[in-house]
Amino acid sequence: MNKPLSGIQKSLTALLLSAVSMSILANTKTESTKKDDTRWYQADMIVFLNEQSMNGSEKWPAITPHSLPANSIKLKSYDPSGTHKESSSDLTSFLDQPDKKTSIDLERDAFVSLPYQSHLLQKEGNTLSRNGSYRILEQKAWLMPIKEGESTVPVRIRSYNTQSRMPSMLEGTITVSSSRFLHVNANFWYSELAWEGLANNMGSLSPSASSPEQKPMVDKELQLVTTPGGQPMRISRNFQLNESRRIRNSKQVQYLDSPVIGVLFKLTPYERPDKELLPEMTPDSEEKSPELGILPGIINQEG
Numbered sequence: 493m494n495k496p497l498s499g500i501q502k503s504l505t506a507l508l509l510s511a512v513s514m515s516i517l518a519n520t521k522t523e524s525t526k527k528d529d530t531r532w533y534q535a536d537m538i539v540f541l542n543e544q545s546m547n548g549s550e551k552w553p554a555i556t557p558h559s560l561p562a563n564s565i566k567l568k569s570y571d572p573s574g575t576h577k578e579s580s581s582d583l584t585s586f587l588d589q590p591d592k593k594t595s596i597d598l599e600r601d602a603f604v605s606l607p608y609q610s611h612l613l614q615k616e617g618n619t620l621s622r623n624g625s626y627r628i629l630e631q632k633a634w635l636m637p638i639k640e641g642e643s644t645v646p647v648r649i650r651s652y653n654t655q656s657r658m659p660s661m662l663e664g665t666i667t668v669s670s671s672r673f674l675h676v677n678a679n680f681w682y683s684e685l686a687w688e689g690l691a692n693n694m695g696s697l698s699p700s701a702s703s704p705e706q707k708p709m710v711d712k713e714l715q716l717v718t719t720p721g722g723q724p725m726r727i728s729r730n731f732q733l734n735e736s737r738r739i740r741n742s743k744q745v746q747y748l749d750s751p752v753i754g755v756l757f758k759l760t761p762y763e764r765p766d767k768e769l770l771p772e773m774t775p776d777s778e779e780k781s782p783e784l785g786i787l788p789g790i791i792n793q794e795g
Contacts, residue, residue: 538628602634659684661685744758
């Protein structure tokens with residue numbers, strides 16, 4: 493026969509049930525926190541050249557070889573037609589691969605190069621362009637998620653300028669991390685390129701009669717790059733910027749500088765829509781032209 497619980501036993505049972513309930517509630521909150529520790533941001537970046545460093549007053553270091561992180565990614569290109577196209581010489585083969593025509597959602601997809609109208613550093617870019625002492629090398633913006641305690645994959649930036657009297661190449665990465673505070677690291681190489689000197693260093697490209705299989709002699713110390721057009725060019729000199737900043741205030745533009753190149757970087761909180769937003773339908777009489785500007789999810793930080 494079961495005996496009735498004493499007052500002490502009842503109190504202990506109530507305390508045990510309360511402890512179990514609090515443990516379940518704490519675990520639920522922890523799981524909820526784990527799910528919510530990812531935040532979305534719009535990243536804006538401008539890399540510019542200090543033209544004053546080209547006049548010989550700045551001593552450049554010796555040419556240094558470099559490589560990009562193996563896990564770095566390139567920003568996806570946005571096609572206004574709504575498809576992400578891959579080049580293919582066989583149209584039939586291209587049409588048979590629907591995964592090659594992936595639709596891009598500018599308001600929800602990460603690591604997509606946003607159109608200029610959505611850039612948040614347009615004012616700063618215009619100021620640099622009007623100043624004869626600086627030249628913009630690259631200007632990009634993209635959306636990305638950032639998880640607390642982790643680093644984003646490095647975003648690879650690469651651009652060439654082979655049409656001017658001073659050919660050049662910009663290559664490097666932008667990485668953002670979150671550990672109590674947000675941090676940005678910019679690691680860029682600016683290289684001046686030259687055509688001259690290739691024949692002397694690479695040897696004759698025409699095989700000799702005595703050794704038709706002989707390969708051209710290549711100077712191992714010669715730093716060569718291949719342009720998008722397939723032409724080899726020599727690096728005449730290069731300069732590295734490798735700087736990090738803690739982002740204390742997302743309203744502020746971060747400035748990472750060196751004697752040769754500089755970087756402007758801004759990280760703006762972004763409210764990513766859970767579902768794809770459909771355009772609002774309006775009567776023809778009230779139809780308005782679309783307004784170009786910032787993405788709808790950008791949080792207004794003015795004031």
